[in-house]
Amino acid sequence: MKDSRTWMVLSLFITCLISAFALSQIYNLTLPQIEYQRNVAGLKAAFGTVMPEADRFEPATPDSSVWLAFKGETRIGSIIKTAKQGYGGPVPVTAGVDLQGRIVAIKVASAAEGLKETPGLGLKATEPEFRDQFRGKTAAEIRLTKDGGTIQAITGATITSRAVTDGVRETLEKYREMLILQQEPDSEQ
Amino acid sequence: MNSKPSRISYLTSGIIKENPTLILMIGLCPTLATTVTARDALGMAAAASFVLICSNIAISAIRKLVPDSVRIPIFIIIISTFVTIIDYVMQAYQPDLYRVLGVFVPLIVVNCIILGRAEAFAYHHGIFDSFLDGLGKSLGFTLVLFIMGSLRELFGAGTFFGSPVLPAAYRSAPMLFAIFPPGAFLLIGLLKALVNKLGWGR
Numbered sequence: 001m002k003d004s005r006t007w008m009v010l011s012l013f014i015t016c017l018i019s020a021f022a023l024s025q026i027y028n029l030t031l032p033q034i035e036y037q038r039n040v041a042g043l044k045a046a047f048g049t050v051m052p053e054a055d056r057f058e059p060a061t062p063d064s065s066v067w068l069a070f071k072g073e074t075r076i077g078s079i080i081k082t083a084k085q086g087y088g089g090p091v092p093v094t095a096g097v098d099l100q101g102r103i104v105a106i107k108v109a110s111a112a113e114g115l116k117e118t119p120g121l122g123l124k125a126t127e128p129e130f131r132d133q134f135r136g137k138t139a140a141e142i143r144l145t146k147d148g149g150t151i152q153a154i155t156g157a158t159i160t161s162r163a164v165t166d167g168v169r170e171t172l173e174k175y176r177e178m179l180i181l182q183q184e185p186d187s188e189q
Numbered sequence: 190m191n192s193k194p195s196r197i198s199y200l201t202s203g204i205i206k207e208n209p210t211l212i213l214m215i216g217l218c219p220t221l222a223t224t225v226t227a228r229d230a231l232g233m234a235a236a237a238s239f240v241l242i243c244s245n246i247a248i249s250a251i252r253k254l255v256p257d258s259v260r261i262p263i264f265i266i267i268i269s270t271f272v273t274i275i276d277y278v279m280q281a282y283q284p285d286l287y288r289v290l291g292v293f294v295p296l297i298v299v300n301c302i303i304l305g306r307a308e309a310f311a312y313h314h315g316i317f318d319s320f321l322d323g324l325g326k327s328l329g330f331t332l333v334l335f336i337m338g339s340l341r342e343l344f345g346a347g348t349f350f351g352s353p354v355l356p357a358a359y360r361s362a363p364m365l366f367a368i369f370p371p372g373a374f375l376l377i378g379l380l381k382a383l384v385n386k387l388g389w390g391r
Contacts, residue, residue: 020269033281
């Protein structure tokens, strides 16, 4: 009976059946935890540097270029993602934006994360010296000094610098309504 | 000697005499690719050991029902089921490790050690013996991965399980070669040479 043709087919069928059943059980068992890792822990690792106070993130656009950042139940800002063409390829930038549309911090993807700019020149966009210029700036100010803005370009890497500034500014402007929820307080003007 | 090898030899033979990586020379791909640090190496070894032991037991348990002609597809379904289980579990509870090991977790399916033991041992032996065989081969595999991972981390980064052991002067300019792929090939070659010199493969 063991080597009959019927059993040959049947045994394979039964194996697949048991395997599929076991996997569906394991899948349902681990799914909540996997989702948690993806949505909470994973996002916190990815967005924590640009929005340190937030503990929860929700995608706001279908292409996930805008995420809403929450602390508890209160919305404290947004995360924008952009990848404008640089010198060697797209330059992925993640930026935290507060509710007045000011940049909290930006992060440029490192070479290990796929940034293809020139070492020593364009790659410097990942360093604090360049990144920290964005802190507290609004869309109107985010432009290279040579384009009439306030961001000092990296020497010898104008194209990369422009990709970062233009990418951030254009995304800020495109999703303006989604990002700015509070008007600038009068005292600061 | 006696017609039936003693049970304890099923367990111990896998560690040195029939060490899967250094003597049988199978399962080299994860040995080279996932041993950049001691922690990654142990993570990989744990995942592969789980799959090897479970599939050995499962295959041994159903061996009398499995037709010869379709045994390989059945083995592969069983093995890939366990691999998918460990894949989900790792993704859920060890996401950092999962990110590092990446594609090598699903690739355990095609790890020759596992299908090799299923075909050569579990299909012809009882459940307990197959468990011992799986455990022994797992220990042998783990041992080699651990040695590789520790040495590569030590020379390539100056650390051991992420904590610094070599002086800061070395850590600022470590022998990066050790954590690059050529370093892995060189190291496995040296280990194999050492094992041959010691005459372990009898």
